[in-house]
Amino acid sequence: MQQRTQHRIIVLGAGYTGATAAGRLAKRLHRDDVAITLVNAEPDFVERVRLHQLAAGQDLRPRPFGEMFAGTGVGLKLGKVTGIDVDRRTVCLTEADGGAAELEYDTLVYALGSGWNDHGVPGVAEHAHEVASRPGALRLRARLAGLAAGRQVVVVGGGLTGLEAATEIAEARPDLDVALAVRGALGDGLSPKGRAHLHKVFDRLGITVHEHTAVTAVEADRVTTADGATVPAAVTVWTTGFAVHPVASASALEVSATGRIVVDPTMRSVSHPDVYAIGDAAMAMGPGGKPLRMSCASGTPTAWQAADAIAARLTGAKVPDTPIRYFNQCISLGRGEGLIQYVTADDRAVSAALTGRLAALYKELVCKAAAWAVAHPTLGLPTRRRRLVADPARAGAASPAPASA
Structure with missing residues (x-):
């Protein structure tokens, strides 16, 4: 045979x-x-x-x-x-x-x-940090750890990654001056309830928001915007996709x-x-x-x-x-706050949203479940393997x- x-x-x-x-x-x-x-x-x-x-x-x-x-x-x-x-x-x-x-x-x-995607913006590759990879996150961790109180951190990008990075850094280091630069309005794409909660959390954490701001260049100590203005930045975190x-x-x-x-x-x-x-x-x-x-x-x-x-x-x-299909967007806003924005099948926000500590717990459970599923890749499926x-x-x-x- x-x-x-x-x-x-x-x-x-x-x-x-x-x-x-x-x-x-x-x-x-x-x-x-x-x-x-x-x-x-x-x-x-x-x-x-x-x-x-x-x-x-x-x-x-x-x-x-x-x-x-x-x-x-x-x-x-x-x-x-x-x-x-x-x-x-x-x-x-x-x-x-x-x-x-x-x-x-x-x-x-x-x-x-x-x-991460630097979109060809001058200075991003040389001066900005990213959180799309573990080496990048570790480099940012080391840089933040050596940053003196009162120094400025600018997160560029208003997507989920930018929101999570800005709030996590601001909560962990309340002694720093954290800002977020977004092309549109803060929380674009969220429901009114979701946007209102986002503003509330950002205000509580003391995060400055630069809305309708496109960053066109990054230097070691600042970012430059499309209108020619500069924003001080001892650390720039790039999260634009x-x-x-x-x-x-x-x-x-x-x-x-x-x-x-x-x-x-x-x-x-x-x-x-x-x-x-x-x-x-x-x-x-x-x-x-x-x-x-x-x-x-x-x-x-x-x-x-x-x-x-x-x-x-x-x-x-x-x-x-x-x-x-999609069901929701899960956003952590530090360890004690979260936002679960419910969406249509094609990812458009609906009016319903879960906020606060319960939303943070929901997001944490989602993260743990995702990691557990990867760590136990063959559990929960039928045991019969087909020839x-x-x-x-x-x-x-x-x-x-x-x-x-």
Whole structure:
């Protein structure tokens, strides 16, 4: 009898989405049939939604992947992804010791996520700090720790990351002069109740808000705005959105203008059916034909979608069709305050909002649940692993899914 060949599944990136997808695939598929490899530059999981806490001086619980995936059948490969050849179906890595490696795949799950986006603004790369990565949060932490009382910290960007960073820093260091610069009004996109609570918290924490202010340059001790004014800033924190990893756009994959991989509703690349993209790396459409925003709220459902679709196609089962929708936006405003803004399926604010200490507890439970799900990747799913269909080495590259999949 011909020996059965294992189907090689490589997952690039072990953030919320990549780690979730790898664990879910391990639970769905029979271990004798698949070899699942999770590739990541660091040996432990980073709780990205808590990096503003890390920057403000709090310590986060370590979560080593070796412990998280012990006994699951998921293998961990440490290395930095440097390239993808989708025609040869290979991934190039730089390993921890500086050596080069090449991995072959039958199915690829691209989950390299995103980093901060300086938008080409002069001085940002040289002088600003970011909280989109652990190294960046740690650099900001060290800088804030050495900052004398009364010095100015300017957070640029009025999105959720900016709101959380400004309030966390102001609460942890009430001796500092914290300001937030936003292009529009504070709380744009929130309900009237949400905006009112945001103003209340900012006033209590003593955070100065520069509304309708576009920052056009950053220097070591100040930021310059579009009208030529300057705002003193011993530390500038840049939170004006995210940019995806550039590896995908350097490949033959079809990507959007911003470098995100264009996918179908099952997170499958529209140009290469053996590649799936999830999380911030995917240009996935949500309710109303709107792209899903870069967030953990979008990423985790895309990981479920991709893992279930891959497992179904490899085993000959029906591909699930589960629309992704939003329910709320969870915003921490320091350790004792929060804001839960309820939204429509396509992420538009409704009048209802939860505020105060109860909202802070809600957000904390969401963060803990997300980390727990990653740390226990195979729990809570059916225990029966399905066997692959014949010729598993090519099942991932089967004909594109029908429009309803």
